[in-house]
Amino acid sequence: MIDAPILLGYYRGNFAFTRTSLVSFSRLFLLAFSALVALAPTHALSAVEASPPSAQQAAAVPAEKILALSETLAAAPIADAIPAQPTQVVPPPAVPSTLLTNLDGATPTGDSHLEQNDLWQRIRNGFAMHELDSPLIARHEQWYANRPDYVARMMERSQRYLFFITEEVEKRGMPTEIALLPMIESAFNPGAYSIGNASGIWQFIPSTGRNFGLQQNWWYDGRRDIVNATRGALDYLQKLHDQFGDWELALAAYNWGEGAVERAQEHNRKRGLPTDYASLKMPDETRNYVPKLLAVKNIVSNPEKFGLALQSIPNQPYFTAVTTARHIDVKLAAKLADISLDEFTALNPAHNRPVILQENAEVLLLPVDKAASFQTNLENYNEPLVSWQAYRSKKGERLDKVAPRFGLSVAKLKSINGLSARSKLSNGQELLVPLNGEDADTEFEAFNTHLVPTEKSAGHSVEHTVKKGETLSSLSRRYHVSVAKLQSWNGDITHLKPGQTITIAKSARSYHVAKSGKRSHLKLAKTGKPIKLASAKSGKKQIAHKAQRHIQRVAYNR
Numbered sequence: 001m002i003d004a005p006i007l008l009g010y011y012r013g014n015f016a017f018t019r020t021s022l023v024s025f026s027r028l029f030l031l032a033f034s035a036l037v038a039l040a041p042t043h044a045l046s047a048v049e050a051s052p053p054s055a056q057q058a059a060a061v062p063a064e065k066i067l068a069l070s071e072t073l074a075a076a077p078i079a080d081a082i083p084a085q086p087t088q089v090v091p092p093p094a095v096p097s098t099l100l101t102n103l104d105g106a107t108p109t110g111d112s113h114l115e116q117n118d119l120w121q122r123i124r125n126g127f128a129m130h131e132l133d134s135p136l137i138a139r140h141e142q143w144y145a146n147r148p149d150y151v152a153r154m155m156e157r158s159q160r161y162l163f164f165i166t167e168e169v170e171k172r173g174m175p176t177e178i179a180l181l182p183m184i185e186s187a188f189n190p191g192a193y194s195i196g197n198a199s200g201i202w203q204f205i206p207s208t209g210r211n212f213g214l215q216q217n218w219w220y221d222g223r224r225d226i227v228n229a230t231r232g233a234l235d236y237l238q239k240l241h242d243q244f245g246d247w248e249l250a251l252a253a254y255n256w257g258e259g260a261v262e263r264a265q266e267h268n269r270k271r272g273l274p275t276d277y278a279s280l281k282m283p284d285e286t287r288n289y290v291p292k293l294l295a296v297k298n299i300v301s302n303p304e305k306f307g308l309a310l311q312s313i314p315n316q317p318y319f320t321a322v323t324t325a326r327h328i329d330v331k332l333a334a335k336l337a338d339i340s341l342d343e344f345t346a347l348n349p350a351h352n353r354p355v356i357l358q359e360n361a362e363v364l365l366l367p368v369d370k371a372a373s374f375q376t377n378l379e380n381y382n383e384p385l386v387s388w389q390a391y392r393s394k395k396g397e398r399l400d401k402v403a404p405r406f407g408l409s410v411a412k413l414k415s416i417n418g419l420s421a422r423s424k425l426s427n428g429q430e431l432l433v434p435l436n437g438e439d440a441d442t443e444f445e446a447f448n449t450h451l452v453p454t455e456k457s458a459g460h461s462v463e464h465t466v467k468k469g470e471t472l473s474s475l476s477r478r479y480h481v482s483v484a485k486l487q488s489w490n491g492d493i494t495h496l497k498p499g500q501t502i503t504i505a506k507s508a509r510s511y512h513v514a515k516s517g518k519r520s521h522l523k524l525a526k527t528g529k530p531i532k533l534a535s536a537k538s539g540k541k542q543i544a545h546k547a548q549r550h551i552q553r554v555a556y557n558r
Helices: 004-038 042-050 055-058 065-073 114-116 120-127 136-145 148-158 161-172 177-187 206-211 226-244 247-254 258-270 284-302 330-337 341-347 366-382 399-405 411-416 436-446 473-481 484-489 539-556
Strands: 321-325 362-365 388-392 397-398 426-427 430-432 462-465 501-506 511-515 519-523 529-532
Touching: 114 501, 120 161, 120 177, 120 284, 136 148, 136 284, 161 177, 161 226, 177 226, 177 247, 177 284, 177 330, 206 226, 226 247, 226 258, 247 258, 247 284, 247 426, 321 366, 330 341, 330 362, 330 366, 330 411, 341 362, 362 366, 397 399, 399 411, 399 426, 484 501
Parallel strands: none
Antiparallel strands: 321 362, 388 430, 397 426, 462 501, 511 519, 519 529
16 A cells, blocks of 8 residues: 555656646647748748638737747746636737738738739739630730830820729729720720721720710710710620620620621521630621730730730829810810820810810810819910811802911811812811911911821721832822822821831722622732622622721731
8 A cells, every 4th residue: 555645746746747748848839830830831821811801810920929929838837837727719919911921021912012003903903704715815915925016005005094994994893804995996096097987995986986975076076085985885895795694795796796796696596506705607807806805914914924014004093174164275275284285185085176166075184183283274374265266168168268268278278177189169067267367377287187097906007118109199099098198197298208108098999899700809909919709799798898807907917
């Protein structure tokens, strides 16, 4: 039988040993755990940051705090190491998100300074269209990658408009790929004008523009109004998405027409075929339309991959609206805002003439930092605001009688108003004339009212390389356009030099139709290369369609 004091001493000794062992084990465990945290790879912490906020707070305990805790336990009295009752688990204090950094020192994407201040990152975050299995995407990626200067000009122009467009896209819950659509339509050139009479950065044709409230007349073209055309285009795209339930089909309908997409779907239904975008038979332009947009998306997502660079765009408004209750010359408005005429017309491209006389057009867009000075300068300006006026001519009135009345030559009157050089009589139209003819020539040259065909990625223009002996007159005959139009499309050039490249904007009528047996073909005026048609009975519509598709391919692949 063991003596009680001896047994008690035995238990006391073993208990002390056991207690000491437990504390030592705890110390070792905490030290080992803290070492693991310190050596954790970057992606492990990223996973924590990707978890819900509560999980972030519970997991985001710095290693140094754990080490401090282990040292506290090591220094604590042994009697306190085993509590009398279970301890309550208290979550660690929340760590501000700005303090959550990867182990390499990089700030997490979700809270990055770059994302908050760079519009490109905001756009990337909103990408939502699924990838399209099409080899055409790679082709268009390569097309842009091979033209860095073109991409740079397009991106530079986009800086004025992208913040506003992105805001409007997000308001409608659309994928932010839609904000990039003007790159496909117009390369963000506000004066873009196609051979199909589409105009503006969203390329509205006249009828669709009117359907969405975009007024069009001699003074003003709402299709080029940045604010109204953007809202109209997004309303139209939302309508198409609601109709087809798919962004690829909605975009195809925007390019091709909703009726055309419906007919293509019905054609497939009758044959038991799928009716999605990839399965429909459609024109080449529409077939390339969505792949082209996805190519631009991929470039924006990772420009370095394609050897390109995107200049940072501040994630803040570029322009604001100001009002003036009076008509005003475009040139004067730019002067009062202390901006260049090019900058003013880029923000207000809907005005066709050098004076803003359009009713209800008192709202002007100006850079945010210029609005206040414009209002101040306008209030302090005591001279006339307009130097141009509208003159309603009488039908049959001789132009050589009208011109000197306003201090103009006949040629200048025709040039200002886009009249044919052969015109002699008025047909009763409204004419733009100066209030004071003394400065008419110099004043008007500062503002070009002619629409210039733009460099479109899809290509609605053809470039011609001048050969020895060619003149503006010979090219006008060859391409069936007036000399005045050739000049206006090419910076009012007066002489041509061999090797010079000029833009030729053409309509389908610029192609010659010829018959060969039972078949018809179309000769491209530039190369003479025939375009085969189905038959001689194809009709003018097919000829025009073939011509337009061919000219687009020529321009795009140049």
